[in-house]
Amino acid sequence: MTALSAMTEPHLIDVMPRVRGRLTADAPLAPVTWFRVGGPAEVMFRPADAEDLAVFLDALPDEVPVTVIGVASNLLVRDGGVPGVVIRLGRGFADIDAAGTDVTAGAAALDLNVAAVARDAGIGGLEFLSGIPGTIGGALRMNGGAYGREMRDVLIAAQGVDRRGARLTFTAAEMGFTYRHSAVPDDVIFTGALLRGTREDPAVIGARMDDIAAKRADTQPVRARTGGSTFKNPPGRKAWELIDAAGCRGLTVGVAQVSEKHCNFLLNLGGATAADLETLGEEVRRRVFDRFGIMLEWEIKRIGLAKGDAR
Template sequence: MAASDLATDLKQAMPDLRGSLQAGVSLADLTWFRVGGPAEALFLPADADDLAYFLARLPGEVPVTVIGLGSNLIVRDGGIPGVVIRLGRGFSEVAVEGTRITAGAAVPDVKVARAAGDAAIAGFSFLRGIPGCIGGALRMNGGAYGGETRDVVVEVETVTRKGEKVTLSNADMGYSYRHSSVPDDMIFTRATFEGRTGDAEVIAAEMAKITESREATQPIKSRTGGSTFKNPPGTSAWKLVDAAGCRGLVVGNAQVSELHANFLINLGGATAADIEGLGEEVRRRVKETSGVTLEWEIKRIGVPKAG
């Protein structure tokens, strides 16, 4: 089925759809690496009810892929078959009540950190160091600078592949290091977090320190995708990459950052294949020199370009 056929057929089958549904949209502009092919169909739901309506009527054989801000993501050059769902404005609310914060899945992590700081709620400063949105942090148990998402989650609202709304507790999330056990076909829409009463000046100082550290040690102004590999038990991925002689390594127009060896960079004109191929070469060299098999932290989705 052609991309236009899928989008057209779905629109006709869902007359009450309120969100945007488009065919053949390039996903490169929606990822921090600025690479990747098109979505066969891209759906931006108006809100959680619209998302549930869409999924309840979407044929079971149509694949669904969910993306957030695209900060920790490689979309392969052949694009993504089926429907890509991206949560936007209808999932961007932030509300504070006491030491609790409720945030939509599309809210940038840094915005939640700032909201907590403004309300003198401690426990959220680590989110300042995660370049993504709340949905991704929930899915991957995002963490940085001594904190993890599971430390503050109370409950998470989701929509299932069948269009059912389900609320999960912290315990239901099955959290471990950079992982949750929630099925991939459940879409996070909103979450409630709990912090503790803190001092606004202390929290501001914590976040300023994190900001300074990121700017000094990470290539945040480059086309990058955050930490590439998970830290193996007892060591740091960047140390193994460095020891394997991969700092500055180039494949095509992709490079291992000179500033931080666990970051890959699009030097300009890189393909997704360049970036993923570079990552695989790094994994090969690290395995050869240390015996450790690095696990990807960056998500890689879609299909390679034909030919």
């Protein structure tokens, strides 16, 4: 490519459909991820609401890849950035309402906030969400769970938009929930959910939430640059126990480290790259496999291109 052609070649943002939300070219992603690493999004789209999202997806050319992120608490963005469009749901998808024993929540609502609204309304059974550092959309996609409960225990229905812009609703049975997985097609972007709990005393619910918060603070590096649980638990085993027994506690690659407090967490000690963190994770997997014959499966979602890869 000549210098002139590079100057005149249109950016992807120049061919985007008209929207009511916000489109941003070459949007930095590292500042919004918990790891604080990774390259930019070629285009970032923040839709105004579900209708804006549906119209955009319907008009978007089929060849443009689409990636969805939430608060990026369980996400590793590679250093070369993410080609195509990255969609991040915001305020238009963050409403939470409680009535009776039901809670309706937008996909961008923080899990902790949903648990707090349920508590204040005297709706028990949702407090496990306070132990998941993410959004309802992410919890739907991966059947998020903590402290003995999962989304499949409380979900009544989920709403979403597919790559063609069709508005869809899924019953709990149609979600196809298994351990840390939903069978809903990957091109569906969740926009909201209806959850159901049970009537309980807010003080009792609050005490359970306080207990969850205390346990997290005692056992997890909650104030570090991390991505949450790195690997799924293999059937009948605990990932952290396998990692520890394989001698990986405190293991480093550059300034990326396996947490000494909870060794199923990777840490950016300051200045790590996404490549450092991914290399460290793969070394952990190799050591666990060599020791136990078990290949750990990534729970953290890894997206984008390695530095230097062509878009």
